[in-house]
Amino acid sequence: MSGSSDVLLSLSGVWKKFGGLTVTSDVSFDVPRGARMALIGPNGAGKTTIFNLISGFYEPTAGKIELEGRSILDYPSRKRIGLGIARSFQNIRLMPHLSVVENVMLGQQVHANSVLDMLKPLSLFGRSRWRAEAEALLEEMGLDTYPGEVVATLPYGVRKKIEVVRALAARPKLLLLDEPAAGLNGAETQSLTEFLKGISRSGVTLLVVEHDMGLVRELCDTAVVLNFGKKIYEGSTAHVQEDPLVLEAYLGPNHAKAAKSGASHVA
Amino acid sequence: MSGYWTGILTILAINVIMAYAIFLPVATGQLNLGGAGFQALGAYTAAYFSANYGLTVWLTLPLSILVGGAVGIAIALPLLRTKGVYLVLATFALAEVIGGAILNTEALGGAMGLSVPDYVDYPVPMGAAVLVTLFCFYLMATRFGLAMRAAHDDEVVTDLLGVSVRGVRVAAFAIGAALAGLAGALYAHSYSFVESQSFNATLSIYVLLYVLLGGTQTALGPLFGAVFFTLLPEVLRSILPEFKSWIVLAFGAGGNVSPPDESWRFVILGLLTVLMMIFRPEGLITRTLVDRLCSPFTPRRRVLREVAV
Known part of the structure; x- marks a missing residue:
């Protein structure tokens, strides 16, 4: 120390x-x-x-x-x-056509870069581990009201927080x-x-x-x-x-x- | 089933596969206006190897997929360095080069074309179209599909989140090229004849239109676009004569009505295309539309207001 x-x-x-x-x-x-x-x-x-x-x-x-x-x-x-090192942006830069939980799953990418992880379905047959983790993180942050909602339709303040949660999904220092x-x-x-x-x-x-x-x-x-x-x-x-x-x-x-x-x- | 309908089903299946071939790069934000070139590659691969080496359709199909995919990777690596309108022009030029090269190659029949021995009936292309559709739905549900859509929305942030944007784009382009190769091989075996003029710029443009007008946000879009725009001319073919006689009646003219000119079908098709671009620029099937149809009773508005506090 x-x-x-x-x-x-x-x-x-x-x-x-x-x-x-x-x-x-x-x-x-x-x-x-x-x-x-x-x-x-x-x-x-x-x-x-x-x-x-x-x-x-x-x-x-x-x-x-x-x-x-x-x-x-x-x-x-x-x-x-x-x-x-993860970051958020001055103007919100979430992916507008992706849902809340998909944006968060994108934040996990750094821990899922193997070919196998890339080709496993995220939510085709039930919930994948990644999806469950993303939803748990959203719940922990009090943002679990609308995981499936497309980001573009959400209020500004909520989107700001979701952008932070996406960065957190990478488990940054x-x-x-x-x-x-x-x-x-x-x-x-x-x-x-x-x-x-x-x-x-x-x-x-x-x-x-x-x-x-x-x-x-x-x-x-x-x-x-x-x-x-x-x-x-x-x-x-x-x-x-x-x-x-x-x-x-x-x-x-x-x-x-x-x-x-x-x-x-x-x- | 009549020959007319089996013919329609065959071309429908090939168009659906082609739509997915172009959809994959478009979903990553890369327009591909060279669909016909990759389809020609597949068609001529199948024609050449079944005519000269007697390969059956079950061997030429995978071979055409491989050739399409391999050329796709080789081309995507340098080509995807260009962006926007330059990429559109480059893919367009590529298709022209492939067409020109085939036209001037004696071994491929040049302007005479090649006849293809091993005929397949409509169930084969239909089955292939179903498999390709399922494959694309699966692909879009994976993390790879997520990365594709992210690269489409914001390539800078996608890169910062640790995705190799270039890798994803090259892969999507190459898988698309492989599917176009499959579509070409099915075309060759269904029509028993290939000539380079069939794989022209109009084909590339039409296939891109299926995708853009059907919608690029979900895997449903290209399916819908291809089905709609393949069947619409056929529907117009059957209702146009009646339509014309109504119009003639409305203006009070009597007597014999001349059969409508074929080209009117394309006028109406073009008009519909322009209208859709004005009123639905994101394509007919969007992500929000799918969400709404899947859960029509979710009270979205209320949820929004609760949170907006």
Whole structure:
């Protein structure tokens, strides 16, 4: 329980450039095992880029990304879920023509890649093991009302949760959540927060990109703040809104001073 | 049964198999407009080996499946690097190349065609069509089928979930090509004669239409599309003369009515096709339609509202 064994994911000196445009510059931070960490910053700060670098959608221009001390950069995006990295997306990206339980079964794919598993029917003659597992997971997450329903017909808030459950079906060590509360109302956000806390208690490490500071403070213990692709803050979520650099990033230099003297309130 | 109906059943069976051959790649999000080319491969494989080596139909059928599948894999590997309209053009061009190559090969009879010795009657193609249908329903119920549909919906996410999108697409394309080979062999033995002009672009287009208009989301779609569009011209053939005399009567013209021109059938067929594309672009049979028909008494709306809290 000491030193680097506590670190699940580690980014060091990560740069990403698209031609002349630098999207992240020299970003380094560690995500401890079991952490609930937020990745925040104004629009265009490079948060989603960091997610895309971790999940293998982009390759960093320079720098290292390690999971449990091993570099993951040699693994193509398809293999990273097998290392234990699963993610959700800013805009829900469930398969609209598949049912809820089929989407979740797709999440299990990484554990069912043999030819035999691919060719065994999932639900032709009774329930397969995979289907039973997917339904059990949905039940555990309180989403078992409509396993056979096609996803496109379901409410937004429910689809957001189902996307998280699909990622969980891969039994990941690290779950990347890209704006899980975007587009949700207050009650839905509250329900999602409890839902994510439950997932965290089951031992999954969370790295969350989120604009809703209420959710960030309630769910996450630590935060990394990015601005223009640079890390400007790393520390507890309780004090993030008092940090002068963070205030400046969100409000601009003049307003930040005013906010600092009065009651501080960001986002 | 009359020769007319056995003829219809034979062509229906071949069309159903062809529809599934094209459905499999389409279900993964890859349009294949080269169906006729793969059918020609199967037909000529069967014709050549039964004419020159005396193989029976029970040997030529599996042989044609193998040839179709092998060429399918060989072609899919480079071809599936292209996407969208380029893939459509590439598969179309491939069918033209196969047709052209056959036309210019002396051993395959060139423009004269080949006659095929071992005749099979309609039960063989019908039986094959039933087996192929069952096979495709099974395939779509497996994890492979799930991966196919996922690749169709969102290839980026499917990849991130650990599915080899390319592998799934190549496999689906190749299995489809093998089925098209089977359809070709059945064609050769049912008609006792093959010529490369039978496997033309119109055939490729029709088969793709069966699939797109029948619906690409479930294995029911291509079956329905193939049956509907094979039988519709026949139905029109029998009701068109009466239809024409009604119209003539409605306009108050008397006397003898000339028999309707054959081409009117295709005008109506084309019109129906356009109407379906406007009103039902996802095809006639969709996933939600099947769900609703399977459990008509599920109170879906209420379930939705309860959860939306």
